[in-house]
Amino acid sequence: MSRFRPTAETAFALIFFSAGLLDPLTAWSQDVRIPRVETGSITVDGVLDEPVWSQAAVLSGFQDYVPIDNRPAEDSTHVLVWYSPTAIHFGIRAFEPHGQVRATLADRDKISGDDFIQIVLDTYNDRRQAISIGVNPLGQQADGILRDSENSGSFRSQSSTGFTTDTSPDFRFESKGRLTPEGYVVEISVPFKSLRYQPGFEQDWGFNVIRRIQHSGYTSTWTAVRQGNASFMAQNGVLVGLTDLRRGLVLDVNPELTGGADRGPGAGTKFDANARDPLGVNVRWGVTNNLTLNGTVNPDFSQVEADAAQIQFDPREAVFISERRPFFLDGIEQFQSPTNLIYTRRIANPVSAVKLTGKQGNLNVALLSAVDNSARYLSDLDARYFNAVRLKRDLSGQNSVGMVYTDKIDGDHWNRVAALDGRLVWSKIWSMTWQGAMSFTGGVGETVSAPMWRMAMGANGRTYGATFTTTGYHGEFNAESGFIQRVDVAQATFVPRRTWFGDEGDMLESFTFGLTFDGRWDYDRFTAGTGPNDRKLHFNTGYSLKGGWSGGTSIFYESFKYPYQLYTDYFVERHENGVPVDTVAYSGTDRLQNLGFWTTLNTPRLNAFSANLFLVGGRDDNFFEWAPADIYFATITLNYNPTDQLRAQLLYNHQHYVRADDKSTVGLRRVPRLRVEYQITPSFFVRLVGEYDSNFRDELRDNSRTDDPILILDRETGTYHRTQERERNVIHVDWLLSYRPSPGTVFFLGYGNTMSEPEAFQLRNTRRLNDGLFMKLSYVFRVG
Numbered sequence: 013m014s015r016f017r018p019t020a021e022t023a024f025a026l027i028f029f030s031a032g033l034l035d036p037l038t039a040w041s042q043d044v045r046i047p048r049v050e051t052g053s054i055t056v057d058g059v060l061d062e063p064v065w066s067q068a069a070v071l072s073g074f075q076d077y078v079p080i081d082n083r084p085a086e087d088s089t090h091v092l093v094w095y096s097p098t099a100i101h102f103g104i105r106a107f108e109p110h111g112q113v114r115a116t117l118a119d120r121d122k123i124s125g126d127d128f129i130q131i132v133l134d135t136y137n138d139r140r141q142a143i144s145i146g147v148n149p150l151g152q153q154a155d156g157i158l159r160d161s162e163n164s165g166s167f168r169s170q171s172s173t174g175f176t177t178d179t180s181p182d183f184r185f186e187s188k189g190r191l192t193p194e195g196y197v198v199e200i201s202v203p204f205k206s207l208r209y210q211p212g213f214e215q216d217w218g219f220n221v222i223r224r225i226q227h228s229g230y231t232s233t234w235t236a237v238r239q240g241n242a243s244f245m246a247q248n249g250v251l252v253g254l255t256d257l258r259r260g261l262v263l264d265v266n267p268e269l270t271g272g273a274d275r276g277p278g279a280g281t282k283f284d285a286n287a288r289d290p291l292g293v294n295v296r297w298g299v300t301n302n303l304t305l306n307g308t309v310n311p312d313f314s315q316v317e318a319d320a321a322q323i324q325f326d327p328r329e330a331v332f333i334s335e336r337r338p339f340f341l342d343g344i345e346q347f348q349s350p351t352n353l354i355y356t357r358r359i360a361n362p363v364s365a366v367k368l369t370g371k372q373g374n375l376n377v378a379l380l381s382a383v384d385n386s387a388r389y390l391s392d393l394d395a396r397y398f399n400a401v402r403l404k405r406d407l408s409g410q411n412s413v414g415m416v417y418t419d420k421i422d423g424d425h426w427n428r429v430a431a432l433d434g435r436l437v438w439s440k441i442w443s444m445t446w447q448g449a450m451s452f453t454g455g456v457g458e459t460v461s462a463p464m465w466r467m468a469m470g471a472n473g474r475t476y477g478a479t480f481t482t483t484g485y486h487g488e489f490n491a492e493s494g495f496i497q498r499v500d501v502a503q504a505t506f507v508p509r510r511t512w513f514g515d516e517g518d519m520l521e522s523f524t525f526g527l528t529f530d531g532r533w534d535y536d537r538f539t540a541g542t543g544p545n546d547r548k549l550h551f552n553t554g555y556s557l558k559g560g561w562s563g564g565t566s567i568f569y570e571s572f573k574y575p576y577q578l579y580t581d582y583f584v585e586r587h588e589n590g591v592p593v594d595t596v597a598y599s600g601t602d603r604l605q606n607l608g609f610w611t612t613l614n615t616p617r618l619n620a621f622s623a624n625l626f627l628v629g630g631r632d633d634n635f636f637e638w639a640p641a642d643i644y645f646a647t648i649t650l651n652y653n654p655t656d657q658l659r660a661q662l663l664y665n666h667q668h669y670v671r672a673d674d675k676s677t678v679g680l681r682r683v684p685r686l687r688v689e690y691q692i693t694p695s696f697f698v699r700l701v702g703e704y705d706s707n708f709r710d711e712l713r714d715n716s717r718t719d720d721p722i723l724i725l726d727r728e729t730g731t732y733h734r735t736q737e738r739e740r741n742v743i744h745v746d747w748l749l750s751y752r753p754s755p756g757t758v759f760f761l762g763y764g765n766t767m768s769e770p771e772a773f774q775l776r777n778t779r780r781l782n783d784g785l786f787m788k789l790s791y792v793f794r795v796g
Contacts, residue, residue: 114617634678698749
């Protein structure tokens with residue numbers, strides 16, 4: 013049964029509560045002691061008919077959290093919990109009298125469009141991060157690591173949650189669910205073998221249950237979580253007095269067999285088998301309850317679906333691609349720090365790798381060492397060496413301090429980065445994260461060092477809030493084992509906001525207004541105390557409406573200084589009376605002024621449809637020519653789920669630059685992407701992905717000043733080339749058969765084809781650029 017655990021902190025809380033200074037629902041944590049059943053056994057079928065369920069603790073009394081907190085949940089949820097010596101078990105009865113339950117046979121981690129339950133297990137009870145076990149009403153799974161949202165400096169509507177879930181890690185557990193006349197029932201069994209937890213005989217786990225209801229757009233929680241708190245994790249309850257948890261031997265051996273054939277362009281070209289060695293193996297050993305050692309030899313790091321094309325708004329900023337490869341995903345959360353100084357996709361073609369991740373007392377540990385092959389095949393081994401260390405020590409409360417060290421060696425060239433970071437949380441609404449680093453890059457007889465820093469601080473009150481973020485990267489800061497979006501830049505951002513909440517039943521449930529003050533400097537200008545290169549002022553709104561609708565709009569006024577670094581190879585062909593007379597260095601307009609808006613709209617699932625719309629319009633930078641342009645950007649996502657097995661998503665990205673003077677198009681990119689999946693069984697699906705990437709750029713001219721043609725200098729030959737109108741239309745088609753009964757055990761069979769055509773969206777005169785077949789067979793042998 014649920015109880016309150018008395019502590020010294022509770023005594024002070026009672027004093028403050030009696031004086032009217034403390035919300036009774038935040039005065040102490042909600043604790044529950046769940047029964048241990050030695051001989052109970054169940055069949056995970058979503059029925060909850062075994063006698064042992066009558067002994068389980070029953071948790072209820074859920075509270076709304078988003079978009080409006082501090083009121084009882086409209087839809088009741090009962091959570092039954094008990095544990096055996098080797099596993100913890102959950103039974104959920106979710107009542108839904110007000111609307112239709114949304115549920116599909118979704119692939120793993122793809123249940124966000126459904127109703128779902130999210131079990132939060134903070135197995136170290138340190139309120140820093142937790143294991144997330146998610147299921148939809150049919151028992152389809154999603155899992156990952158849940159942690160508090162960090163202060164990013166960007167505007168965030170109050171309708172957003174105060175936590176994020178990284179779905180990269182996978183955990184093995186059983187789940188089944190079924191729809192009922194009252195709503196749905198879900199049964200979950202999580203073996204302790206799949207978790208990391210404290211070594212003690214008796215221990216407490218942080219705990220919560222999150223329920224997402226799609227028809228209303230509400231999120232509710234078992235404990236009373238308040239939006240006006242800097243930490244979601246600090247408001248969880250506790251499972252107290254768990255005893256004698258038996259994990260047993262954790263040893264997984266995962267052999268992989270891969271094969272494929274590639275074909276280049278040309279009608280007579282034949283498929284050639286890949287020269288890669290087909291057999292690889294991964295090993296995972298649970299050294300202790302909370303330390304895991306992974307090793308791999310010749311792993312298969314192929315991807316079963318091409319990364320979606322991303323639109324780049326500023327050519328000075330690199331585009332981030334998430335990690336998907338199985339070996340790196342296990343324990344990846346342990347390598348994270350305030351800045352992406354460890355980015356495992358830098359290891360492109362590993363020969364072997366080993367890593368140790370977990371927790372020892374108050375110390376979080378993550379070590380990685382890999383041998384990467386810069387050549388394509390093992391027979392042509394050209395080794396590069398990557399090493400990464402991430403250590404973080406928990407301090408009192410939710411505070412922590414950590415360090416990062418990375419080391420890359422490529423022949424005579426080497427690069428090292430060392431960093432310190434920390435996180436502070438105080439007075440419930442305040443939080444701060446910081447990081448400082450130095451990079452050291454060298455070769456034969458030369459070493460270059462350079463600094464970076466990042467600090468984010470914020471107050472997250474229920475009605476008022478603000479964030480302040482500052483970052484700086486020296487122009488020679490070099491993190492070759494990490495991902496840095498842009499160097500030679502310093503930035504400061506301040507975002508205050510105010511939120512209003514409607515009464516229960518109102519159409520407008522919440523409305524947030526905020527401002528963004530943003531300045532960016534070239535690093536040397538910042539250290540010299542000069543004004544910002546780029547200045548931004550945004551007027552932001554965010555709202556949530558009854559029925560699950562949400563969105564926001566921002567009006568932006570910006571001023572950008574000429575970024576000369578982008579145009580060092582640009583020259584202008586001077587004309588008089590239409591005749592070329594000289595070639596001079598390009599010198600752009602000193603500053604461009606921008607005025608425009610962005611708006612976004614998110615729909616709930618309406619019958620079988622849901623959608624997201626993001627629009628940007630107004631006057632902005634034309635980076636092609638460094639001149640004013642009228643911009644028209646759109647990202648449209650349409651989801652169609654006509655049955656619980658069929659899913660289709662149409663994603664369309666549109667980026668259009670129109671010259672401000674003569675209204676001609678200088679740049680146009682259109683990328684529609686269609687993804688269709690049919691889930692034959694909960695573990696077996698067929699997927700088809702088609703993407704068309706049409707990219708047009710006009711002949712360039714000095715549009716902001718003379719309108720003379722722009723020339724590009726070829727520094728190898730010393731010759732100048734006039735830019736030409738260019739168009740590239742690329743078509744990607746991928747299909748995949750996937751059978752994945754559990755994480756690590758998979759069978760993939762797929763085909764990918766890349767084509768091009770001269771005229772956009774004609775689908776004629778196509779030419780194959782390359783295509784290929786691939787197969788993967790992987791099985792996890794769990795020893796012990």
